[in-house]
Amino acid sequence: ETGVTQSPTHLIKTRGQQVTLRCSSQSGHNTVSWYQQALGQGPQFIFQYYREEENGRGNFPPRFSGLQFPNYSSELNVNALELDDSALYLCASSWGGREVGDTQYFGPGTRLTVL
Amino acid sequence: AQKVTQAQTEISVVEKEDVTLDCVYETRDTTYYLFWYKQPPSGELVFLIRRNSFDEQNEISGRYSWNFQKSTSSFNFTITASQVVDSAVYFCALSRNQGGKLIFGQGTELSVKP
Numbered sequence: 001e002t003g004v005t006q007s008p009t010h011l012i013k014t015r016g017q018q019v020t021l022r023c024s025s026q027s028g029h030n031t032v033s034w035y036q037q038a039l040g041q042g043p044q045f046i047f048q049y050y051r052e053e054e055n056g057r058g059n060f061p062p063r064f065s066g067l068q069f070p071n072y073s074s075e076l077n078v079n080a081l082e083l084d085d086s087a088l089y090l091c092a093s094s095w096g097g098r099e100v101g102d103t104q105y106f107g108p109g110t111r112l113t114v115l
Numbered sequence: 116a117q118k119v120t121q122a123q124t125e126i127s128v129v130e131k132e133d134v135t136l137d138c139v140y141e142t143r144d145t146t147y148y149l150f151w152y153k154q155p156p157s158g159e160l161v162f163l164i165r166r167n168s169f170d171e172q173n174e175i176s177g178r179y180s181w182n183f184q185k186s187t188s189s190f191n192f193t194i195t196a197s198q199v200v201d202s203a204v205y206f207c208a209l210s211r212n213q214g215g216k217l218i219f220g221q222g223t224e225l226s227v228k229p
Contacts, residue, residue: 097215098214103214104162109158
């Protein structure tokens with residue numbers, strides 16, 4: 001069984017640019033959640049996708065957007081990058097969405113640095 | 116509002132010592148879920164346990180044990196006979212839904228020295 005994978009591993013961008021991060025969910029899972037983890041902090045929930053629909057969103061501005069594809073993989077897009085967007089971005093996959101969903105299993109993360 | 120507090124920022128122990136990581140949570144929900152995750156230096160969060168609010172039974176898994184007390188809103192994690200491989204950041208998390216948004220504490224960095 002393949003676990004959650006994320007790409008790229010590391011990324012360096014400059015302020016104002018746009019970035020796309022990718023996540024492949026674990027086999028059998030139909031839900032993907034994205035989290036941002038700043039250095040020395042706990043992860044913060046960005047949003048969740050269930051069966052290709054956004055299924056909950058945290059306190060992040062609209063320049064953070066996402067997609068989920070029919071194979072349940074997902075993308076996180078961030079426009080107009082700011083220095084504070086530098087963080088580890090974690091993707092978690094699970095089955096069943098928000099209400100009846102199962103445990104979230106995390107990928108290795110993408111380390112984004114904004115200069 | 117929901118909140119998770121892990122008051123211990125860093126803990127350092129010598130191998131074979133027992134160590135308890137504290138977690139205190141706040142919620143007005145009667146149904147909620149509590150989690151512990153481990154984050155080794157590689158960065159990936161590794162799931163350890165999930166507990167729902169109706170199940171206060173303590174759990175033991177090998178050297179790991181968890182003590183859930185609703186009366187004090189705590190969900191503490193004990194590692195018995197710690198090992199160097201236990202060195203990591205440990206996060207406690209809370210969720211209103213079974214599969215929804217996780218609210219994490221700040222984490223406790225555990226260092227186990229040989």
